[in-house]
Structure formats: structure tokens, C-alpha cells
Amino acid sequence: xxxxxxxxxxxxxxxxxxxxxxxxxxxxxxxxxxxxxxxxxxxxxxxxxxxxxxxxxxxxxxxxxxxxxxxxxxxxxxxxxxxxxxxxxxxxxxxxxxxxxxxxxxxxxxxxxxxxxxxxxxxxxxxxxxxxxxxxxxxxxxxxxxxxxxxxxxxxxxxxxxxxxxxxxxxxxxxxxxxxxxxxxxxxxxxxxxxxxxxxxxxxxxxxxxxxxxxxxxxxxxxxxxxxxxxxxxxxxxxxxxxxxxxxxxxxxxxxxx
Ligand SMILES: [Fe+2]
Ligand SMILES: [Fe+2]
Numbered sequence: 001x002x003x004x005x006x007x008x009x010x011x012x013x014x015x016x017x018x019x020x021x022x023x024x025x026x027x028x029x030x031x032x033x034x035x036x037x038x039x040x041x042x043x044x045x046x047x048x049x050x051x052x053x054x055x056x057x058x059x060x061x062x063x064x065x066x067x068x069x070x071x072x073x074x075x076x077x078x079x080x081x082x083x084x085x086x087x088x089x090x091x092x093x094x095x096x097x098x099x100x101x102x103x104x105x106x107x108x109x110x111x112x113x114x115x116x117x118x119x120x121x122x123x124x125x126x127x128x129x130x131x132x133x134x135x136x137x138x139x140x141x142x143x144x145x146x147x148x149x150x151x152x153x154x155x156x157x158x159x160x161x162x163x164x165x166x167x168x169x170x171x172x173x174x175x176x177x178x179x180x181x182x183x184x185x186x187x188x189x190x191x192x193x194x195x196x197x198x199x200x201x202x203x204x205x206x207x208x209x210x211x212x213x214x215x216x217x218x219x220x221x222x223x224x225x226x227x228x229x230x231x232x233x234x235x236x237x238x239x240x241x242x243x244x245x246x247x248x249x250x251x252x253x254x255x256x257x258x
Pocket of ligand 1: 042045075076079154158
């Protein structure tokens with residue numbers, strides 16, 4: 001197994017100041033474990049932006065977009081380092097095994113622009129748009145100025161990661177046939193999103209003290225995901241001419257039956 005090891009970052013910059021005061025022993029373990037998991041997930045999401053950047057290059061998009069996506073790859077690594085400094089706040093070592101990574105889908109059955117836009121919808125319009133809502137909630141609840149500052153930096157970047165995708169949808173030369181094909185693909189994309197976030201439902205609800213150190217509240221996070229999809233992603237795609245409402249209803253119904 002390869003290890004993700006941020007001990008050098010913590011040695012250089014120290015832990016983030018979080019207030020552990022009234023946390024129960026169990027919540028302390030849960031909070032530390034979730035920051036460690038997040039350290040890994042931020043880190044591996046850098047490769048998603050590396051892929052988007054090379055897909056944008058292949059699709060002939062502007063060099064500015066290609067460069068911006070490459071910069072976002074670095075931002076995700078920076079988020080992982082910030083998470084490592086929170087892990088250290090719990091007196092834990094910021095080291096974790098790297099999971100076996102599923103490849104980022106290249107959608108080689110489609111032309112380069114279509115392949116890119118599928119990933120853009122999934123990454124920016126779904127995942128990053130949801131991340132903005134989730135990190136925004138965490139930022140509002142953070143118990144120390146230091147943790148708030150870290151979450152503010154992460155939030156600002158996630159806003160950029162969401163916006164670049166919505167902008168690409170506005171600027172890309174999408175004809176009616178492509179719009180219809182992307183619309184037809186949305187149900188698959190939404191079903192993956194639901195599967196990903198459904199894990200939250202198995203996670204515990206937590207106390208205010210745990211929320212203040214950034215521990216996730218499982219059921220609340222799932223609700224926030226659904227609310228964001230229904231109030232931002234689906235209407236945003238509909239406004240751009242994609243049949244998103246129908247696809248969302250279908251994905252929800254399928255996943256309920258599963
Ligand atoms: Fe991130
Ligand atoms: Fe991001």
C-alpha cells in the first residue's frame with residue numbers, strides 16, 4: 001500500500017487550533033477519523049482536475065481554461081494539507097493509506113467535448129456545487145477562528161471549482177443533438193451522485209461540540225445534498241436546456257427501489 005504522509009506539513013506549520021473542550025471520547029474519535037478520510041478524499045480529487053485539464057486541452061478549449069483546471073488540481077492538494085493540520089489537532093499522525101483509485105472516466109465512446117462535458121456536469125455541477133453547500137455549513141458552525149479561516153479558504157476554492165463548470169456549459173459550442181445526448185446521460189450521473197452521498201445516511205448525527213470541530217452529521221449532510229441538487233443543480237441544468245428534472249426524478253425513483 002502507498003501511504004499519504006503529511007507529517008512534513010504539520011512539522012512546518014503546526015496543527016490547526018480547534019477547541020476539543022466538550023467533545024465526548026467517541027465524538028473525538030469520529031471527528032479525527034472523518035478529517036483523516038477527508039484529507040485523503042481532497043488529495044485524490046486532485047487527479048480529477050488533472051484529468052479535466054487534459055480533457056479540456058483535447059477538446060480544444062481555451063488555454064486559460066486548461067490552465068485554470070490544472071491550478072485547481074493544486075488547490076485540492078492544498079486542501080488535503082489543510083485537513084492534515086486538523087488531523088494533527090486531535091494529536092493524531094497525518095498519515096493514511098491511499099485507497100485503490102478507480103480511474104476517472106474518460107468516456108472514450110464519446111467525442112472529446114462530449115466526454116469532457118459529462119465529467120464537468122458530474123464534477124463541477126454536482127460534486128463541487130454540493131461541496132460549496134457542505135463546506136459553507138461547516139464554516140458557519142466552526143468553533144474557532146483558526147478552523148473558520150481554513151474552511152473559508154477551502155470554500156472559496158470550491159466555489160471556483162463549481163463555477164468553472166457552469167461557465168464551461170455556458171461557453172461550449174453545444175448543439176441540440178449534443179444537448180439531448182447529455183440530457184439523456186444525466187440519470188446515470190445523478191444515480192452515481194445519490195449512491196455516493198447515500199453513505200452519509202449510515203453515519204451518525206452529532207452534537208454541536210462535534211460540529212464545531214468539523215465532524216460531519218450524516219443525515220443532515222444527505223439532506224443538504226438533496227436540497228442542493230434540487231435547488232441549484234437541477235434548475236441550473238434546466239435553465240441551460242438540459243432535461244434535468246426528468247432525470248433527477250428517475251434517478252431518485254430507481255435508487256429508492258434499489
Ligand atoms: Fe477540495
Ligand atoms: Fe474542489
